[in-house]
Amino acid sequence: MNSISVEKILEHFHLQQINQTPIENMILVSDIKRPGLELAGFFDYFTPDRVQVLGRTELSFLQELPKELLTERLDKFCSYDIPCIVVTRGLEPPQELIDLSQKNQIPLLATDYSTTSFVSRLTDYLEGEFAPEVTKHGVLVEVYGVGVFIKGDSGIGKSESALDLVKRGHRLVADDAVIIRRFMRGALVGRSPKISKHYMELRGLGIINVRTLFGAGAVREEQSIDLIAELEKWDDTKNYDRLGIQDDTEEILKVTVPKVTIPVRPGRNLAMVMEVAAMNYRLKSTGYNAAQEFTKRLEETLRNGN
Known part of the structure; x- marks a missing residue:
């Protein structure tokens, strides 16, 4: 207790x-x-x-x-x-x-x-x-004001993607381990364990201090978790969602969080995809859904026989 x-x-x-x-x-x-x-x-x-x-x-x-x-x-x-x-x-x-x-x-x-x-x-x-809390394996970054929790299998490229986002001007909150707390108003807030705050592990390079390398503006103490980005290896036999009509979610500490699954393969710019995912989340929060708008246009075109 x-x-x-x-x-x-x-x-x-x-x-x-x-x-x-x-x-x-x-x-x-x-x-x-x-x-x-x-x-x-x-x-x-x-x-x-x-x-x-x-x-x-x-x-x-x-x-x-x-x-x-x-x-x-x-x-x-x-x-x-x-x-x-x-x-x-x-x-x-x-x-x-x-x-x-x-x-x-x-x-x-x-x-x-x-x-x-x-x-x-x-x-x-x-x-x-x-507040109840749990520690999750992943990386938490702030992208355009949106807290993006990056998860996926070990070695999939979570830290590298986060580092690319930091280089683009976004901010790192936690790498490898994220302590997540749920507040009474139903909000999830993540932070880094004290021992690993501002540090990041990059395979082949080792441990780096993001604050020292990129400055105080490249890190953040804590951040709300607004969106989950799950990285997974590209599977040619799997049918990935290409329209985004159905919103995927995941539950953390009994709080439902929107989720996007991003398939990973060589040459794909994951940082850019996550930037767009964060901006798209912000648009959806204001009531605009590009996938629904596109579907509506397509249905109107088909009805008109064009």
Whole structure:
């Protein structure tokens, strides 16, 4: 089960700790909670395993409560196993909250961010930390803003094609091994393992550093995976799709990704084909499909008897 320490959150967002509680608690879920109903006394569906965020609305409500009722509500709130409480906008929490959080060993943290901004930033950060991931064999390049994941058998020419794309001005993300993460919005993002970042293996030449050879503009830290390009050896007995009417797809981490299969034979310019595939993907994303347009024209011509 994935988890992240409160200490890591504190350091990443430069939070301040208000009480003196140890910050060894672990966060186990990516969801965030603003406990408005709970502070009003309704705890039936409380989710204490989330990071609890108190903004101006919650603190203003607490200030309006009589002292005894305030203590009662906060005592019950802090009795749960909460990973941490974050107060936003640099506001000062009630002394009762400081004392009770200290008593129950709940880290009480503060930030100058507005509540909306902090919740948004923390959500994106936690989604990234808790996102499911898988490592796939292949090469990931960014071509005209499109993330192209090149896969195929060993020795088929994935790295050479990627290097040709880099020479054409596109950017390398990962070679040989690609770590792919799925975010909650259904997007796949790939990156390179730290040990092989910016490096590429070319048979007969060895290991090269793409960033050193071609400059910082030739590499990218991470990239969404928009299109899969599978390279396979040319088979004369196989009927390859010559129109592109039917779109092929592949599933990675339960996300469906468009896929093109590119047959490989000597003399074929694979980098150019992948450039066109990326541009064609962008056109399809805007609603234009060249294959359907051509088929429509052909049918009209046949109907007219020409």
